[in-house]
Amino acid sequence: MTDKSAKAYTHQSNRERPRKAAEKKVVYKSVLENPFRIRWPSIPINLQNIIFSHLTSLLDGAAAYHETQSKASRKRKRGWQNEGSKKKSKNSETDEDVPMEDGETGRSKPTTNAPDDSAAIQTKPVALNHTTCGINAVTKRLEAQVRQARRNVIVTTDPEGVKQVPITLVFVCRADVDPSLLIDHFPPLVAACNSVQSNLRQQVKLVPVPKGSEDVLAAKLGIKRVSVIALDAQLPGIEEFYTRLESVPALTAPWLMMEAKAAQLVPTHVKQVKTSAPRDMKAAKEARSQGRSTAKAKKRAPPKITVISS
Template sequence: MADKLVRTHTNQSNRAKAKDALERKVVFRSVLDNPFRVQWPSVPVNVQNTILARLIDMLHGVREYRLEFEKQNRRKRQRQFERNAASRAFKRPRLAPSTTDTIGIVPESTVTESSQPAQGAAGNDGTDIIRSRPDVLDHLTSGINEVTRLLEKTAHSLVGTSVSTSSDGLPSSEARPSVVLVCRGDVSPPALIQHVPHLVAACNTRGMRKDVDSVHLIPLPKGAEATLAEAFGLRRVSIVAVHAGAPRLSELTALLQTVLPPTASWLAAPTDATLPLVPTHIKQLRTTAPKDMKAAKEQRVRGRTAAKDRERAKKEAQKARASKT
């Protein structure tokens, strides 16, 4: 016992619940599927890889621009920091009048050394050359939050009899999304992108009444997130929306002839024509159930009775303490 540094407890924890002694078996329960769920489009893997390669080709020069832009920003912040440090060096603390005679002027060498970095940095302002911004960046929207806002604005602009003006913050015809690429295999948890098919379906269903081009939704294969992040020069890119006015957009849309855009039939305008009803879809849910249902029921009854007895005893103890006081 002397060799042990820590005492070992082998008894059961007070917080651990006793395991269910009843044996359980695997059962399947039939449940109704949600009829308002929008399915992800089924896109062949070779088409996904081709679309990803075309998008990476469209992003030529974006990584270099972002890296150089960030480098210039770091230089500007460093220059501003050096200017602030130099200005603080000239500011002397206020002292009593009796000690002003003993304080000399700051040596010229000190002022020169502190001001040289700022002057050198200021002289480099004119020599910094920033790479021109690639035109494709004006026709792309990346990020889950940004793409979600774009889809919401697009769906909102298609409500009513007339399209709202751009002054309300709504996207114009060229700024509307045409292709939405989602790194479905890389996003964890998947709940972060579950709303995307519904938003795309809302845009497509409402756009049918105004002869607006549909928005294609393309899930990308696993590993596409790192590839897009490398091409964008960012840490992570999970979703990208390509606008309708993007250059070389036809290279992507030419590959989507067999991919149907997602739609939502319950959002379409009512018509006089007879609409086909969606057949009921029953799913099988895998779960477990006790092998001996009678014993399980008796155990639940005993558990409820014991819980009631404990609650009753607790109330009686509280009444007893209250009566003593």
């Protein structure tokens, strides 16, 4: 716990009732910091911009691909709806035999008017095959990666038992996510992945990107919103990221290491929390007790009945 910085919260509590300033006094309470807390990595803003620029260049063509896929899907859906309506109308009428090319007769087959869009669909960019987008999707991949690393190796022919390509880089739009509670689990989760990975080359690195990156990534991918993007180790051009991020340390959790190591003592870090307390504690307790008694008496009192005379 070498970082001694602490946030100062000045907003009023939602549970605190407004009181007169003369009834309260300022007090300081000592709080021990959680030794199991894992902090976000500190990356200079210029390096964030360079990394983000390279990331967006890899996603070129993704928006056009998703747009053509969406248009083709809508056209197929309309074709299926038209085919279904034609089938319903034909079933209500009498089936007639029609002559076929070989001279035989057979029932007429419904024709599909859905256009063939296979030629119009663009080729899927290579980067999309090695990219996972979204908070939930990336979280599931990292959790599966931890379970796979801790699981005993069993030889099997089951396709579900095939090991997935591990994630190696996780980009988070930390400055754009509100509330931050949605992404606070990524540092411990990434540290858990690195703690069970002995190969330093395969460790996961968590990279915050500059403010405003969320809208840029959404436009690049052609989707409404994206806050987290993960890249796997087989992405072409991943070495460029490794070279740029050599100075960024990989997050680890020593208490999750699979190999036993010598115990390391964490320096004690005591924070002072500024709060308030009643000047007369005895009077405050009596007032609180009186308020509770009054509230109970109101609940026990029978409801008042109002008689309206005509």
